[in-house]
Every structure is written in structure tokens, then in C-alpha cells.
Amino acid sequence: MKIWLDGTLRDAEGARVSVLDHGLTVGDGVFETLKAVHGQAFALTRHLDRLAVSARGLGLPEPDLDEVRRACEAVLTANPMPYGRLRITYTGGLSPLGSDRGTAGPTLVVALGEAQRLPDSTAVVTVPWVRNERGALTGLKSTSYAENVMALARAHERGASEALFGNTVGALCEGTGSNVFVVLDGALYTPPLASGCLAGITRALVAEWAGAEEAELPLDVLDRADEVFLTSTLRDVQGVHAIDGRLLPGAPGPVTAKARRIFTERAAADPDP
Ligand code: PMP
Secondary structure, three states, rough: OOOEEEEEEEEOOOOOOOEEEEHHHHHHEEEEEEEEEEOOOOHHHHHHHHHHHHHHHOOOOOOHHHHHHHHHHHHHHHHOEEEEEEEEEEEOOEEOOOOOOOOOOOOEEEEEOOOOOOEEEEEEEEEEEOOOOOOOOOOOEEOOHHHHHHHHHHHHHHHEEEEEEEEEEOEEEEOOEEEEEEEEEEOOOEHHHHHOOOOOOHHHHHHHHOOOOEOOOOOOOHHHHEEEEEEOOOOEEEEEEEEEEEEEEOOHHHHHHHHHHHHHHHHHHHHOO
């Protein structure tokens, strides 16, 4: 396996980042996960743009997006595989111990791993922890994912594959690694970015292609929704067939199935929409 580090392709085995990297010591970094189908990254331009937005949000030096694009292409070419997850990590770099960022400059790593196609529906749980819709990291894809790791572990303990967060005002927000959509009386809704959710790339494409409206939704909408589905780079459009152990018969329902079909068709027709 070849990865990209410090401006060049290297064997993953021997590639090393400093133990004083600010990404490791304080979670000072941003990242992207892309899907790669037969060596072709999906929505690369949108992911690069979001990487830059996240980096800017954290006050990291502006990433050289031409280099990141070249790094992605080099890693994809060096590691042929039918279906993979491409990961871009961009951190504050070598720094003194403590929260001040050093002057060495950022660390850029691009790596690829095999991925699996996921089932077209899944179980979710809700968690009592909240997303802070006014937090400094809100909407940025920072590497500080410990809360998501905890919530996802709780989901797995309960036989689910995703955990859903509300926010500080009790509105539905997002999953640990996905956005959420609900169907109410035949209409499709997803929480607005002001809810504190990430500007998911799949969310934006599904909202546009399948015609969803943004709406602030109270958490208990989950008890009333006709259908619920998740979107993310690796889930695509994934129906929800159980919430906190309560079954949603017939999932994935017709609106979910249609959104999934539209997404699959349009994504296949244009790899960089
Ligand atoms: N929310 C969070 C917290 C995520 O980590 C992800 C995965 N990147 C998403 C939503 C979905 O975003 P995307 O569709 O861009 O993968």
C-alpha cells in the first residue's frame, strides 16, 4: 500500500508522522473521506473545496489544492482496487507540546483503504449528547471526532450502525458520520446547516436531485416520520429500519428508494458533480 506524505508517495509501512504532530497531540486537523470506484474518486472537487473551508475555519495554512488533487490521483493509481475509501488528513503539523501550533507547517497525508458496499437499510439509535450548533468547530470536518467515536460505539453496543445527535435546542441534527433526511406526509426534509450538521456532500446532491427542503425538525419527528434515511459518502442513501429498537416496517420506503435510485444514476453519470 502506497500513501502520500510530505510531498511524495511512500510505502504505508515505513511512513511516519512525528509524535509531536498537532493532529495527534490535540486533534488539530481536518480531513475528508471520499469514495473511490475503480480508481475514480467521486466528487473530488467538492471534497477539496470542503477541505479548504475546514482548514480556513481552523486557521490552518491554506492547503495547496493542486497538490492534494495530485496526491489523491497518485495514491489511487498506485493502489488499484474496485471500491475504496480515500482519506485526506491535513493537520497543524509538528508543534511544541501544548495547544499553540508550531511553525513547521501542516502535515498532509492521503491514504486509501478497501471499503465495502453497505446494506440499503440499517438501524440507528439516538444519543443524549448534543451537537453545539454554535461551536467553533461546527460545520468543519475537524479530526476531533472523539464524540462521534463514543456515540458510534454506543450504537454498535445496541446493534445499530449509526447514532443520531440532536442539538442544544432539541432539534434533529445529524449522525456521527452521516446526514439525516425524514419523510413527512410525502415531503422530504433535512435539517439546515444552522442545526450544526456538516455540509455533507451526499446531503447536498440528494437534496438537489431528489428535491428536499431544509427544515428545523424537533427530535421527536423521528417518532412520526413516514421514512427516515441517512446520507454519506460511504452509505450513499441508506434507509433506516429501526430507531432505538423500534421497527419501521417497510423500510426502505418508496421515497427513500427513489432518492437512492436517483442518486445512484446521477452519480454514475457524473463522477465530479
Ligand atoms: N456528518 C458528519 C459528522 C460526517 O462525518 C459525515 C461524513 N463525512 C457526514 C455528515 C456526511 O458527509 P458526506 O456526505 O460528505 O460524506
